[in-house]
Amino acid sequence: xxxxxxxxxxxxxxxxxxxxxxxxxxxxxxxxxxxxxxxxxxxxxxxxxxxxxxxxxxxxxxxxxxxxxxxxxxxxxxxxxxxxxxxxxxxxxxxxxxxxxxxxxxxxxxxxxxxxxxxxxxxxxxxxxxxxxxxxxxxxxxxxxxxxxxxxxxxxxxxxxxxxxxxxxxxxxxxxxxxxxxxxxxxxxxxxxxxxxxxxxxxxxxxxxxxxxxxxxxxxxxxxxxxxxxxxxxxxxxxxxxxxxxxxxxxxxxxxxxxxxxxxxxxxxxxxxxxxxxxxxxxxxxxxxxxxxxxxxxxxxxxxxxxxxxxxxxxxxxxxxxxxxxxxxxxxxxxxxxxxxxxxxxxxxxxxxxxxxxxxxxxxxxxxxxxxxxxxxxxxxxxxxxxxxxxxxxxxxxxxxxxxxxxxxxxxxxxxxxxxxxxxxxxxxxxxxxxxxxxxxxxxxxxxxxxxxxxxxxxxxxxxxxxxxxxxxxxxxxxxxxxxxxxxxxxxxxxxxxxxxxxxxx
Amino acid sequence: xxxxxxxxxxxxxxxxxxxxxxxxxxxxxxxxxxxxxxxxxxxxxxxxxxxxxxxxxxxxxxxxxxxxxxxxxxxxxxxxxxxxxxxxxxxxxxxxxxxxxxxxxxxxxxxxxxxxxxxxxxxxxxxxxxxxxxxxxxxxxxxxxxxxxxxxxxxxxxxxxxxxxxxxxxxxxxxxxxxxxxxxxxxxxxxxxxxxxxxxxxxxxxxxxxxxxxxxxxxxxxxxxxxxxxxxxxxxxxxxxxxxxxxxxxxx
Numbered sequence: 001x002x003x004x005x006x007x008x009x010x011x012x013x014x015x016x017x018x019x020x021x022x023x024x025x026x027x028x029x030x031x032x033x034x035x036x037x038x039x040x041x042x043x044x045x046x047x048x049x050x051x052x053x054x055x056x057x058x059x060x061x062x063x064x065x066x067x068x069x070x071x072x073x074x075x076x077x078x079x080x081x082x083x084x085x086x087x088x089x090x091x092x093x094x095x096x097x098x099x100x101x102x103x104x105x106x107x108x109x110x111x112x113x114x115x116x117x118x119x120x121x122x123x124x125x126x127x128x129x130x131x132x133x134x135x136x137x138x139x140x141x142x143x144x145x146x147x148x149x150x151x152x153x154x155x156x157x158x159x160x161x162x163x164x165x166x167x168x169x170x171x172x173x174x175x176x177x178x179x180x181x182x183x184x185x186x187x188x189x190x191x192x193x194x195x196x197x198x199x200x201x202x203x204x205x206x207x208x209x210x211x212x213x214x215x216x217x218x219x220x221x222x223x224x225x226x227x228x229x230x231x232x233x234x235x236x237x238x239x240x241x242x243x244x245x246x247x248x249x250x251x252x253x254x255x256x257x258x259x260x261x262x263x264x265x266x267x268x269x270x271x272x273x274x275x276x277x278x279x280x281x282x283x284x285x286x287x288x289x290x291x292x293x294x295x296x297x298x299x300x301x302x303x304x305x306x307x308x309x310x311x312x313x314x315x316x317x318x319x320x321x322x323x324x325x326x327x328x329x330x331x332x333x334x335x336x337x338x339x340x341x342x343x344x345x346x347x348x349x350x351x352x353x354x355x356x357x358x359x360x361x362x363x364x365x366x367x368x369x370x371x372x373x374x375x376x377x378x379x380x381x382x383x384x385x386x387x388x389x390x391x392x393x394x395x396x397x398x399x400x401x402x403x404x405x406x407x408x409x410x411x412x413x414x415x416x417x418x419x420x421x422x423x424x425x426x427x428x429x430x431x432x433x434x435x436x437x438x439x440x441x442x443x444x445x446x447x448x449x450x451x452x453x454x455x456x457x458x459x460x461x462x463x464x465x466x467x468x469x470x471x472x473x474x475x476x477x478x479x480x481x482x483x484x485x486x487x488x489x490x491x492x493x494x495x496x497x498x499x500x501x502x503x504x505x506x
Numbered sequence: 507x508x509x510x511x512x513x514x515x516x517x518x519x520x521x522x523x524x525x526x527x528x529x530x531x532x533x534x535x536x537x538x539x540x541x542x543x544x545x546x547x548x549x550x551x552x553x554x555x556x557x558x559x560x561x562x563x564x565x566x567x568x569x570x571x572x573x574x575x576x577x578x579x580x581x582x583x584x585x586x587x588x589x590x591x592x593x594x595x596x597x598x599x600x601x602x603x604x605x606x607x608x609x610x611x612x613x614x615x616x617x618x619x620x621x622x623x624x625x626x627x628x629x630x631x632x633x634x635x636x637x638x639x640x641x642x643x644x645x646x647x648x649x650x651x652x653x654x655x656x657x658x659x660x661x662x663x664x665x666x667x668x669x670x671x672x673x674x675x676x677x678x679x680x681x682x683x684x685x686x687x688x689x690x691x692x693x694x695x696x697x698x699x700x701x702x703x704x705x706x707x708x709x710x711x712x713x714x715x716x717x718x719x720x721x722x723x724x725x726x727x728x729x730x731x732x733x734x735x736x737x738x739x740x741x742x743x744x745x746x747x748x749x750x751x752x753x754x755x756x757x758x
Contacts, residue, residue, distance in 0.1 A: 291640050294609045294619035294626070302613025306599070313601040313642075374597040377658065380561050381614040382587040446600075 006111055007119055014123035045137060052138035060146025064245045068230050069222040074241040076221050080200055081132070082161045087197030089128045089169030094189045096120065096277070097173070097182075103277055117273035118266045121170060125262055128169075129162030150246025156255055157243050163258040167265040174269055177276055190319035198326050205330040299383050300391040307368050307395040314446065317367065321403065327356055328407060346415055347478065350422045351471035353404060358429030358467025361400050363449075365437035368392040371446035393434055400430045418478060425474035432466040432495055439502035462498040466491055512538035514572075515666050515697040521559060521569035523721075529555045531721035532569070537699055537714075539665075542692045544712035545701045548751050552721035553701040554594075557668050560699075561591040573666060587615065590659035594671035596651040600644035604630050604654045607643065608661045615662035622661060629657040633683055648675040656684060660691065667691065669700040673707060685711060709743045719751045 023037065062070060106116055136158045143151035176192065177185045207220045220226060231237055242250035297305060311317050369392050372378060378388060404426055412419035440459035469491025476484035518535040522528065530552045537543045547553045558564040560571055562582045571578040571585075578585035598607055605626060612622035630639055633653040638646070643654060652675055659667060667688070673681045688698050689711065702708055708715050715732060717725040725732055729743065736746050 289603050289606070289640050289642070291603075291605055294612065294623040296619045297613045299614055299616055302610055305613070306602070306610045309606070310599060310601050373599050376561075376563060376591060376593050376597055377611065377655075378614070379563050380586055380589065380591040381611075382583045382616070383614065384583060 003112075003115065006115055010111070010116060010119045011123065014119060018123060018127050045134075048138040049142060052142045056139050056142055057146055060143045060151070062147070062245070064242065064247060065233065066241065066245070068227045068233070071233070071238050071241050072226050072230055073221045074244060075238060076204075078157065078161065078240040078244065081136075081158070082165050083200045084197050085128055085132055085162055085165035086169050086172075087193045088131070089124065089166045090173055090189055090193040090196070092124050092128065093169050093173040094186055094193075096124065097177070097185070107274055107277070113274040114271040117270040121166075121266050121270060121273075122262075124170075125163050125166035128166045129159055132158050132162045151244075153246040153248070153251050154244050156251045157240055160243075160251075160254045160258040161240070163262045167258075167261040170265050170269055174276065182276075187315035187318060190315050191322055194319045194323040195326065198323055202326055202329055206333050209330060209333050299381070300387055300394075303378070303383075303388060303391040304395050304398075307392060308398075310446070311364065311367060311395070311399070314367065317363070321360065325403070328353065346411070346418060347475065349407075349411060350418060350425065350474035350477075353407060353422050354425040354429045354471040354474045355467050357400050357404055357426035358433045358463070358470060360403065361396055361430035362433035362437060362463045362467075364396045364399055365393075365434040367446060367449065368395055369434075369437050370441045370444050371449060372443065373445055375443050389438065393438075396434050397427070397430060400426070421474050421477045425470045425477075429467050429470035432470065432491075433463050435495070436463050436466065436498060436502075439499060439504040441504070458498065458501065462494065465494055466498075469494060512540060515539050515541070515574055516560065516699065517570075517572040518556075518560065519570045521556065521571065522567045523552075523555050523559060523564065524567055528721050530559070530566070533718075533721065533723055535716065535723060537666075537697055539697055540692060540695050541697050541713045542688070542711055543697070543699045544708035544715045545699060545718060546703075546705065546708055546715060546747055547701075547718035551718045551751070553718055554670050555721075556718065557591075557670055557699065557701065561589060561668050562586055563591070588665045590662065590664035590667045592652075592655050592659045592667070592669045592672055594674050596648065596655040598643050598651055598654050598658070601642055603638075603640050603642055604635055604657065605639045607654055608658055611658040612661050617662050625663075626657070626661050629660055629687075630654075632687060633657055634680065649677055649680050652676060653680060653684070656687070660687070665696060667696060667698045669698065671701055671703065673702065673704060705743045705747060715743070717747060717750050724753075725750050 066074065107113065109116075133155065136154070140151060140154045140158075143154060172192070173185070173189055176188050180188050204220050239250045239254055243254050369389070381388075404423075408419050408423045408426075411422060436459050440456045442456070469487055473484050473487040473491060476487055514536055516535065516537040518533060521530055521533040521535075523530040533552070533556060535556070545553050545557070555564065559566045560573070560578070562578060562585065566579070573585040574588055576585045576588075599610075602610065608626035608630070609619075609622070612619065612626065627639070630636060630653075633656065635650065635653055635657070638650065643651060646654065652672065656669075656672060659669075669688075672684060672688075676684060685707070688700075692698055692713075700712075709729060712729075714726065714728055716723055717732075725735060725746075727735065732743070732746055733741055736749065
């Protein structure tokens with residue numbers, strides 16, 4: 001087979017795999033006809049134009065040359081998109097390193113590894129870029145409809161940032177690999193990925209709170225201080241912003257630069273990618289722990305201790321908890337800043353904390369209840385099924401309390417009523433998310449965590465909407481009690497409806 | 507003077523489980539204390555389904571299961587206290603070390619920590635895992651994982667050990683370790699029920715052999731009794747097994 005034939009054959013294989021993975025994600029693994037999937041996707045994309053119009057509709061008319069504050073806002077938005085794509089791409093690269101479903105087969109085949117991994121890197125960049133294009137479509141469409149065809153150039157910017165983010169993700173992950181070794185890179189990469197995705201917005205919010213007493217990140221971006229530090233209008237920094245507005249002279253170097261960056265990454269890392277992947281073989285990754293004496297414990301206590309130990313050693317959970325804590329950082333700074341002064345702005349803390357509690361509890365509940373790797377062992381243990389479930393739920397609630405109690409405690413010193421409402425709603429949101437996971441439990445392995453959201457679409461949506469509902473209840477409780485009551489009743493109704501259609505009821 | 511009969515450890519009567527067809531069909535089985543009982547049968551014969559119902563992992567559609575006189579369907583917790591189950595696919599926790607896994611199992615069965623710890627260390631050492639006590643199981647081979655699972659099943663001193671293909675994936679040395687360990691348990695009065703496709707293991711280790719086909723027990727007894735039943739004094743177990751299962755009608 002000629003080198004070109006090898007590349008095209010393997011590229012076809014990668015595209016087929018990526019397509020089936022995407023289809024599996026969209027259809028939750030159930031058998032759907034492709035036209036039905038396309039129809040649902042088209043309907044969803046059409047619907048997404050509505051929120052996109054709310055978010056970017058008012059920017060459609062802006063014209064070049066832009067003033068400095070607008071340049072800063074557009075550039076910061078592009079950078080935020082780039083950071084999110086970097087985060088997504090890092091997650092994909094980590095999966096290539098650690099999820100070895102077909103790597104043994106590929107690496108034992110008589111095909112040059114550099115060729116194989118060049119194609120795989122290109123496929124990774126392509127999938128990250130396509131996903132970004134999919135999400136960007138409603139926003140760009142709204143801009144095109146409102147401001148003319150010049151906005152089509154925004155698609156080019158999305159492609160450029162997708163390719164460059166993929167290249168940066170590969171370089172960054174390989175650097176982490178060399179720095180921390182195969183055993184620790186997975187955890188470090190997941191933390192870096194989480195921090196990269198959320199860090200930029202959170203940093204802007206903290207700066208806005210400290211400078212202007214508001215959570216709005218635009219406060220910093222449109223400030224005089226930011227304008228003073230901004231470079232001249234002809235600076236290369238504004239290239240993405242100018243390209244967005246349809247400046248071909250800015251878009252072309254941006255696209256060319258991204259392609260060159262990806263090409264350089266492929267040339268630099270493909271020949272050694274196989275070595276990195278091979279070094280992640282389970283036999284080379286050894287974690288040792290100091291032996292300590294067995295400790296007396298009750299039967300449910302043994303389960304709780306095992307769950308806590310496994311959660312503590314779970315890289316996904318560590319990075320997700322860190323992300324939840326990162327999202328709580330701006331409210332925490334706001335609380336610290338408001339201490340002893342006007343507390344009105346603190347009301348925003350309630351929904352943030354309640355949402356975070358619900359989402360974190362949902363993930364934890366899946367890991368403890370459904371993600372039981374030794375299901376037979378636990379099922380044959382001399383414990384009642386209800387005791388096993390109770391012990392697992394206790395672990396979820398214990399972690400939620402440990403994460404949120406310090407913040408609630410500080411809040412109670414500033415605004416006791418709000419603290420009580422937030423604590424109650426957070427517990428109810430965590431309980432609701434846990435209950436949904438219990439009703440829709442499908443025994444799986446912890447390593448399948450990424451797929452948990454595709455195993456039941458109903459459970460995923462119910463979990464998200466219950467968290468939103470309880471967050472809304474908490475936010476409205478002090479300012480508009482009647483509206484809070486309505487929100488609570490609606491959310492309780494949602495929970496009741498979810499229970500009625502859950503497999504647990506059948 | 508007649509010999510006193512051994513006490514019954516497992517008594518299964520009319521056990522039935524139907525999926526799309528009867529997987530286990532009104533099965534009767536009795537295993538006595540200190541017996542090594544091998545359950546043989548072709549793929550899909552109902553061996554694993556039978557043992558999963560005995561272990562409390564699957565609810566039967568009909569029938570009864572008594573373990574050491576305890577009604578396992580009415581009081582599953584008490585029955586599980588004296589049993590251990592090891593499946594052919596070792597399910598252990600990747601992020602725990604073998605010692606931590608055994609500590610967890612000992613805790614679940616309510617064992618005294620001071621007694622369980624030396625027992626756990628001894629078990630793991632006897633299975634050749636002494637050098638890996640503090641390493642997470644995630645890097646272990648299938649054979650090593652199977653040994654950790656087996657050690658977990660033995661650490662709480664069960665009186666009835668149920669094993670589904672426990673030698674799958676083990677090398678010859680490891681298999682010999684496991685067989686030695688199981689035989690030592692039987693000599694100490696423990697009862698072992700094991701499914702296997704390795705007929706030589708059943709031939710050499712089992713006190714009694716049961717052959718199951720289409721969810722029913724088609725033959726049972728010592729090797730000598732089975733030969734007698736089949737009327738061929740010097741037939742190998744393999745030949746008898748093939749003859750028995752081939753004479754059974756194939757399930758629809």
